[in-house]
Amino acid sequence: MAPSELTPSAAPPVARLIEAFHRLPGIGPKSAQRLTYHLIRMPQEEAEELASAILSVKERVVLCDTCANLAESAECTICGDLQRDQTQICIVEEPLDVVAIERARVYSGLYHVLHGVISPVNGIGPNDLKLRELLERLRDGTVKEVIVATNPNLEGEATAMYIQQLISPLGVAITRLARGLPSGSDIEYADDSTLAHALESRTEIAGRQDAGTE
Amino acid sequence: MAPSELTPSAAPPVARLIEAFHRLPGIGPKSAQRLTYHLIRMPQEEAEELASAILSVKERVVLCDTCANLAESAECTICGDLQRDQTQICIVEEPLDVVAIERARVYSGLYHVLHGVISPVNGIGPNDLKLRELLERLRDGTVKEVIVATNPNLEGEATAMYIQQLISPLGVAITRLARGLPSGSDIEYADDSTLAHALESRTEIAGRQDAGTE
Numbered sequence: 001m002a003p004s005e006l007t008p009s010a011a012p013p014v015a016r017l018i019e020a021f022h023r024l025p026g027i028g029p030k031s032a033q034r035l036t037y038h039l040i041r042m043p044q045e046e047a048e049e050l051a052s053a054i055l056s057v058k059e060r061v062v063l064c065d066t067c068a069n070l071a072e073s074a075e076c077t078i079c080g081d082l083q084r085d086q087t088q089i090c091i092v093e094e095p096l097d098v099v100a101i102e103r104a105r106v107y108s109g110l111y112h113v114l115h116g117v118i119s120p121v122n123g124i125g126p127n128d129l130k131l132r133e134l135l136e137r138l139r140d141g142t143v144k145e146v147i148v149a150t151n152p153n154l155e156g157e158a159t160a161m162y163i164q165q166l167i168s169p170l171g172v173a174i175t176r177l178a179r180g181l182p183s184g185s186d187i188e189y190a191d192d193s194t195l196a197h198a199l200e201s202r203t204e205i206a207g208r209q210d211a212g213t214e
Numbered sequence: 215m216a217p218s219e220l221t222p223s224a225a226p227p228v229a230r231l232i233e234a235f236h237r238l239p240g241i242g243p244k245s246a247q248r249l250t251y252h253l254i255r256m257p258q259e260e261a262e263e264l265a266s267a268i269l270s271v272k273e274r275v276v277l278c279d280t281c282a283n284l285a286e287s288a289e290c291t292i293c294g295d296l297q298r299d300q301t302q303i304c305i306v307e308e309p310l311d312v313v314a315i316e317r318a319r320v321y322s323g324l325y326h327v328l329h330g331v332i333s334p335v336n337g338i339g340p341n342d343l344k345l346r347e348l349l350e351r352l353r354d355g356t357v358k359e360v361i362v363a364t365n366p367n368l369e370g371e372a373t374a375m376y377i378q379q380l381i382s383p384l385g386v387a388i389t390r391l392a393r394g395l396p397s398g399s400d401i402e403y404a405d406d407s408t409l410a411h412a413l414e415s416r417t418e419i420a421g422r423q424d425a426g427t428e
Binding site for chain 2: 012013014016017019020021023024025026027031033034035036037038039040042044046047048049050051052053054055056057058059060061070072094095096099
């Protein structure tokens with residue numbers, strides 16, 4: 001259903017905002033309407049703040065020259081932090097993954113954001129990802145370990161495999177995030193693949209094996 | 215979880231936009247992040263269009279002096295359309311309800327938007343709704359029927375009852391939208407209240423009773 005069908009009686013500025021919201025991911029025609037009517041009733045300053053935040057993000061946010069994470073200058077805050085472990089690079093698909101891993105507070109190395117995964121279906125090949133930049137970073141031998149943190153799904157696995165083949169000649173250690181049951185989950189509802197990984201990678205309780213990054 | 219917790223490494227303009235999105239209804243911290251990162255990758259013109267649509271809606275959209283529906287001038291397009299039946303007023307809670315009823319294409323009368331329902335829990339009383347304006351419209355005797363189309367839930371019903379008591383001295387016909395099974399639904403999954411209404415208001419198949427607005 002096109003948003004215009006939903007707004008036969010709506011004034012043009014209303015229809016225009018509904019359509020602009022509807023173009024965003026995960027916002028259907030109904031949510032777009034709801035957001036628009038909310039905005040109409042919102043205090044003027046709040047609406048102005050939203051509009052100006054949108055423009056400011058487009059003006060000021062760029063990609064870090066080194067790791068392709070979001071940044072406000074040529075270097076992001078993580079690459080600019082010399083306290084961080086310069087011998088580890090964690091490869092992720094999207095900037096949101098950096099945020100998620102930082103939130104876990106167990107990793108203090110650097111990142112490299114691919115901005116996608118290899119996906120022949122969507123016409124995305126290795127050249128569309130930030131892989132040249134990754135190889136450049138590995139060239140001087142400072143980095144000792146590359147943690148491949150692409151998503152544990154088909155495309156993420158294929159990308160991880162490709163990266164492994166690409167950088168294994170460089171002699172750097174290549175690791176992948178552990179697969180298993182997520183914290184707080186329920187075995188009853190775990191899918192086959194997760195359970196298979198959890199069983200295959202089971203750890204001894206007494207004399208616990210730990211190959212983590214801690 | 216506050217959005218700031220989600221963005222320890224995000225650049226300030228990013229955090230600012232995530233927070234602005236998060237303030238909108240139905241957008242949680244995760245969706246706010248996703249929208250923000252989408253906006254960063256969006257073409258400049260699309261982002262500018264969204265920002266300008268937001269500002270334009272605040273600048274140009276007002277409430278109709280007569281029916282309180284959304285309008286671009288003192289009179290909305292529906293009140294300004296003299297082809298419409300001036301003897302019927304359909305009372306709805308929100309402007310979105312006008313859009314929904316217009317979409318059904320069976321009603322050609324006027325509307326009156328209450329902008330809420332009576333809700334003691336949320337501190338909303340009759341004086342917070344556009345009821346004075348409704349009484350004003352009924353005074354000259356042009357309107358013969360008032361269709362109370364508040365939502366079929368507790369607050370909507372209470373508001374409908376209040377309106378009925380308020381305007382019954384004026385001698386205008388007061389109707390309420392029919393209750394029953396929604397089109398395309400499944401009796402197996404219908405709730406008790408819906409089924410009770412559907413049974414109580416059952417209609418004869420041969421010699422169909424019809425008190426509708428057609």
